[in-house]
Amino acid sequence: MNASAKTVRLLAIVAAIGVFAVSAGGPPATAQEDLDGRVRKFLDANRGQWRDLNVPAVDGQTLYDIIIRNKYTRALEIGTSTGHSGIWIAWALSKTGGRLITIDIDERRHRQALANFEATGLSKFIDARLGNAHEIVPALTGPFDFVFSDADKDWYKNYLIAVLPKLEIGGCYATHNVSAGRRQRAGEDDYLDYLRGLPNLETTIDTRGAGMAISYKRST
Numbered sequence: 001m002n003a004s005a006k007t008v009r010l011l012a013i014v015a016a017i018g019v020f021a022v023s024a025g026g027p028p029a030t031a032q033e034d035l036d037g038r039v040r041k042f043l044d045a046n047r048g049q050w051r052d053l054n055v056p057a058v059d060g061q062t063l064y065d066i067i068i069r070n071k072y073t074r075a076l077e078i079g080t081s082t083g084h085s086g087i088w089i090a091w092a093l094s095k096t097g098g099r100l101i102t103i104d105i106d107e108r109r110h111r112q113a114l115a116n117f118e119a120t121g122l123s124k125f126i127d128a129r130l131g132n133a134h135e136i137v138p139a140l141t142g143p144f145d146f147v148f149s150d151a152d153k154d155w156y157k158n159y160l161i162a163v164l165p166k167l168e169i170g171g172c173y174a175t176h177n178v179s180a181g182r183r184q185r186a187g188e189d190d191y192l193d194y195l196r197g198l199p200n201l202e203t204t205i206d207t208r209g210a211g212m213a214i215s216y217k218r219s220t
């Protein structure tokens, strides 16, 4: 067989392999595509079913978008519950090459969150801790570039004071259930005033879901 006949034969084999691959369901999915499919399926199956004070899906999507847009990699969540927001955050981190520390004091919720993280395939991106965030948070060394505060509201200010020095410039501190439009409980009003009074934070309120203060750190 001469060189050109060999080339034609080789091309025919390559084409045949391609046809086989397509007829067998297309090219194999990447690990990220597999993970995306698994997470989407889990979130779709559980949409509207979260019963443990979890964020609405629209807020989960917002957290995901912020992380992807800013390529954040070092995330902290205060208040895991059963893991709805944690799944959105860790899903984004699976794409940026990041990792999440998340904390909850309630053992049942913590265990359910672990099971949910496992079901989505996101466990390897999450360090889920069971304990009192009042003690765990100040002891964390950081640094962080993304923080989601969603535990006990009357401790919001203390969490912020503990974490802000460990938040990188350009980082984001998101606080759930904060809304400028409607009347807050007394402590929540104080928190929002405090947040807005900090000169190194630029804060906006996202009202599409349950109300979320989104603060970017602009200087030390």
Ligand SMILES: C[S@@+](CC[C@H](N)C(=O)[O-])C[C@H]1O[C@@H](n2cnc3c(N)ncnc32)[C@H](O)[C@@H]1O
Residues within 6 Å of the ligand: 052, 053, 054, 055, 078, 079, 080, 081, 082, 083, 084, 085, 086, 103, 104, 105, 106, 109, 131, 132, 133, 134, 150, 151, 152
């Ligand atoms: C609003 S829920 C969090 C929802 C969660 N981010 C989600 O969307 O799935 C608040 C959680 O904070 C936890 N929590 C309250 N006080 C805490 C504390 N001192 N330390 C750690 N977790 C606490 C509660 O057990 C509860 O699960």
